[in-house]
Amino acid sequence: MKTLIAAACALLATTALAAPKPDAALLKxxxxxxxxITATLxxxxxxxxxxxxxxxxASMGRYLESAFTARAGTVTRMQPTGGVAGEIIVARWKGTGKGKLLLIAHMDTVYQRGALARAPFKLMDSPQGPLAYGPGISDDKSGIATILHTLPLLTAKDYAELTVAINTDEERGSLGSGTTITELAKGMTAVLSFEPTSMPERLTRGTSATNTVIVTVKGKASHAGGAPEAGINSLVEAAHIIQTTKxxxxxxxxxRFNWTVVEQQRGVRNIIPDDVTLIGDLRTSNLAQFDQFKAELLDRLKTPSIPGAVVSAEVRMNRPPFTATPASNALIDEARAIYATLGKELLVMERGGGGTDAGYxxxxxxxxxESLGLPGFGAHTTQAEYVFLEAVPRRLYLAASLIRKLGR
Known part of the structure; x- marks a missing residue:
């Protein structure tokens, strides 16, 4: 019995000695x-x-150009297509390492001007540690901040080329910047995307394609009180479409599919509406899902419920999905191993419902x-969006460790 106990203790001691440890200097x-990072956020x-x-x-572009220049980066501005507001800020560094890396994040948020006045930046304590609140702080200003504060942890030997790209239209599908992201990614050793994560922290093996569904309903206008029977009510037909396609x-x-917008060109209370447009949000993980949805929708719409109504539909593919390849999964495994040296578990989600620039x-x-930004909560909800500040040291350590691993 004593021999068995001694053997077990020896095995435990050997295991403990063999357990991987973090890079002490980098962690410090x-x-x-x-x-x-708090002031940057x-x-x-x-x-x-x-x-x-x-x-x-324009204000954010100036801020980022100054921040990257202060960190010895060479900054260029790239114009998105399609009249998208703002310029893509691209910063570059040359090093003496072997790997070429692209780091991506986005400066735009879902909040319109005035959201900050209703929900200003603030710090609060919680049982999980300090939180920082503000519109867009998680998605994706935490990603930008993580990149900015990872840069001082790196040296020239950590990469051959390091490129950072911050775009301006991610929340609307990156239709003006997606092609630029793809071009910048060509020839890279790897791309690190700094979208936020959740708590507990996790990576994702896939994000969704973001697609737009547009259905127009043409009816016939008529007096709503005097002769409603003479009209063809496009709004009633639109309501029928919503009910039969949910x-x-x-x-x-x-x-995932949801109707999100209803538009009328001439909305007047006492006129039977003759023109209504429905706009929906469609999330798919592959082309087959996209094609199947389109076929099912067109089948539901082929016979209007109101005689004389004319219904037409368009299903438009916007941002492509992201699905991890074996090489991407190897990066996930490496990230999880890095976290293990810190005594932390990094979870993995197979596919999220959101779409990101990882697809491009x-x-x-x-x-x-994907998902190398800060862990947070409440993205797209003005009053509740926050990030967990206690996670910052390990997130910076993770990003710098991955860059070193890939770039040296």
Missing amino acids: AATAEAPA KSLVEIETGTGDAEGM DLDRGQGNR AALAGVPVI
Whole structure:
């Protein structure tokens, strides 16, 4: 019995000695750098950058150019296509390492100007540690801040080329910047995407394609009180369409579809409406899901419920999905191993319902890892959006460790 106990103790001791340990110097540097991120988050949040806000994008562009230049980066501005407000800020560094890396994040948020006045930046304590609140602080100003404070942890030997790209229209599908992201990703050793994560922290093996569904209903106008029977009510037909297509949403983890906007060109109380447009949000993980949805929708719409109504539909593919390749999964495994050295578990989600620029980066045929921003909560909900500041040291350590691993 004593022999067995001694053997077990020896095995435990050997295991403990063999357990991987973090890079002490890098962890110390990341921990020392972490407090500075709070002021950066405040500065970023207090520049309002709702998608399409030209003034806000210009202010953020100047802020980022100054921040990257102060960190010895060479900054260029790239114009998105399609009249998108704001310029893509691209910063580059040359090093003596072997790997070429692209780091991506976005400066635009879902909040329109005025959201900051209703929900200003603030710090609060919680049982999980200090929280920082503000519109867009999680999605994706935490990603920008993580990149900015990872840069001081790196040296020239950690990469051959390091490129950072911050775009301005991610929240609307990156239709003006997606092609640029793909081009920048070509030839890279890997792309690191700094979208936020959740708590507990996790990575994702896939994000959804973001697609737009547009259905127009043409009816016939008539006096709503004097002769409603002479009209063809496009609004009633639109309501019927909403009711008969709501089951096209297949639930969490599957194809997602929701009607989100109703538009009328001439909305007048006493006129039977003759023109209504429905706009819906469709999330798919592959082309087959997209094609199947389109076929099902067109089948539901082929016979209007009101005689004389004319219904037409368009299903438009916007941002492509991201699905981790074996090389991307290897990056996930590496990230999890890095966290294990810190005594932390990094979870993995198979596929999220959101769409991200990882989809555009993956079109370049290079490994991509997603969700390297800060853990947070409440994205797209003004009053509740926050990030967990206690996680900052390990997030900086994770990002710097991955860059070193890939770049040296």
